[in-house]
Amino acid sequence: MQSFTFQCPTEIVFGPGAELKTAEKIRKYGGHHVYIVYGGGSVIKNGLLARVEQCLTSEGLAFEVLGGVQPNPRLSLAREGVREALAFHADFILAIGGGSVIDTAKAIAHGVANPGTDIWDFWSGKVPLTKTTPVGAVLTISAAGSETSDSSVITNEEIGKKAGLNTDLNRPAVAFMNPELTFTLPKKQIACGVCDILMHTLERYFTPVKGNHFTDLIAEALIKNVMENGRIAFVNRKDYDAMSEIMWCGTISHNGLTEIGRMKDFSVHKLGHELGGRFDVTHGASLTTLWGSWARYVYQDDPERFAQYAERIWSVDSGTAEERARAGIRKTEEFFRELEMPTNFTELGIGVQPKETIEYLADMCTGNDTKKLGCFHPLDKKAAMEIYQMANK
Ligand code: NZQ
Numbered sequence: 001m002q003s004f005t006f007q008c009p010t011e012i013v014f015g016p017g018a019e020l021k022t023a024e025k026i027r028k029y030g031g032h033h034v035y036i037v038y039g040g041g042s043v044i045k046n047g048l049l050a051r052v053e054q055c056l057t058s059e060g061l062a063f064e065v066l067g068g069v070q071p072n073p074r075l076s077l078a079r080e081g082v083r084e085a086l087a088f089h090a091d092f093i094l095a096i097g098g099g100s101v102i103d104t105a106k107a108i109a110h111g112v113a114n115p116g117t118d119i120w121d122f123w124s125g126k127v128p129l130t131k132t133t134p135v136g137a138v139l140t141i142s143a144a145g146s147e148t149s150d151s152s153v154i155t156n157e158e159i160g161k162k163a164g165l166n167t168d169l170n171r172p173a174v175a176f177m178n179p180e181l182t183f184t185l186p187k188k189q190i191a192c193g194v195c196d197i198l199m200h201t202l203e204r205y206f207t208p209v210k211g212n213h214f215t216d217l218i219a220e221a222l223i224k225n226v227m228e229n230g231r232i233a234f235v236n237r238k239d240y241d242a243m244s245e246i247m248w249c250g251t252i253s254h255n256g257l258t259e260i261g262r263m264k265d266f267s268v269h270k271l272g273h274e275l276g277g278r279f280d281v282t283h284g285a286s287l288t289t290l291w292g293s294w295a296r297y298v299y300q301d302d303p304e305r306f307a308q309y310a311e312r313i314w315s316v317d318s319g320t321a322e323e324r325a326r327a328g329i330r331k332t333e334e335f336f337r338e339l340e341m342p343t344n345f346t347e348l349g350i351g352v353q354p355k356e357t358i359e360y361l362a363d364m365c366t367g368n369d370t371k372k373l374g375c376f377h378p379l380d381k382k383a384a385m386e387i388y389q390m391a392n393k
């Protein structure tokens with residue numbers, strides 16, 4: 001096991017009515033002027049925004065509201081949020097939504113704390129982030145894990161680049177997690193969320209660092225649990241127990257716990273972000289589109305590791321390590337298809353792409369072949385092109 005530091009300071013309020021604790025907790029974290037951020041309108045339709053506003057009003061907290069965050073959240077809206085939140089003297093940013101809304105709230109929080117800096121400078125790495133503003137998240141979809149993660153992913157639509165910023169300053173102060181809020185999710189979003197959670201765990205499981213038995217066991221339990229409950233939720237989105245399990249798995253999948261003592265890979269996420277930046281596809285779908293191709297490209301680096309995954313998750317116990325490894329990859333893709341998730345470009349809805357686009361995507365994620373992706377099998381531009389090409393059917 002590698003040496004590590006682990007800090008996950010987000011306070012979690014979990015269960016029915018969690019959103020009614022917003023005012024109390026915002027006060028606890030020093031908020032008086034609350035800047036609320038939400039998405040395309042689901043929280044208006046289901047009455048959640050009104051409930052939270054009522055809660056803040058009854059506790060005498062001032063608030064302003066910014067709606068319109070899109071999936072693959074845009075930099076321009078975050079910049080607008082920074083300007084408005086500064087004018088309002090916001091001291092707490094409250095996200096009501098999923099990963100896109102929470103990531104926008106994090107971006108606004110950074111902008112409010114650093115008024116002289118363009119927020120994209122933090123994502124491009126030009127300026128290091130040293131301070132921020134407290135963020136709270138009322139979670140409405142189990143998927144990205146942004147409610148406790150150290151990450152925020154923003155799309156700069158001017159240059160077609162989707163980029164992540166990782167820093168402990170991205171961890172929200174408090175997350176309100178009421179599984180009932182996910183009952184209104186469309187089937188597709190449930191499936192995308194389940195697969196994203198699965199992928200956060202797999203992208204940490206396939207690591208070159210040996211040992212870590214306990215971390216493996218946590219990851220394997222999470223993978224089995226999210227798949228089992230994902231199947232239930234896919235046919236009955238109002239199953240409270242299934243939605244609770246998925247919600248908690250989503251948080252644990254991306255708060256760093258399944259990465260303890262090892263390095264995370266995350267190359268499929270990076271390859272997938274380029275599909276998000278270029279084609280505006282749903283995040284979870286970009287990952288299932290590429291994972292099988294990535295796995296087939298890299299598994300020979302450590303077939304035993306893939307065979308362990310196949311045995312412990314899919315009960316594949318016969319054949320050579322290589323045969324078991326391939327069976328595990330095949331069964332994972334079968335699970336994606338069971339949830340009607342894509343496993344290639346055509347199923348993703350973008351069609352077969354010309355060679356120039358494949359090269360463009362590979363250039364974007366490897367910085368024109370100046371950096372490698374991941375650690376299980378570090379990918380250069382050529383490798384990235386080959387993986388995209390394997391999924392390009
Ligand atoms: O915008 P509204 O109308 O709210 O609709 C949303 C949106 O269309 C809908 N939705 C959410 N909750 C709902 C609901 N519809 C009905 N009922 C509800 N309760 O779902 C759609 C997707 O929302 P989004 O926030 O985009 O989903 P998700 O949580 O999957 O977030 C995806 C974004 O997070 C990033 C992704 O790249 C993507 O941009 N990620 C962020 C991470 C992080 N910060 O740690 C890690 C992830 O790996 C990921 O990269």
Ligand code: ZN
Nearest residue numbers: 144196200269
């Ligand atoms: Zn993800």
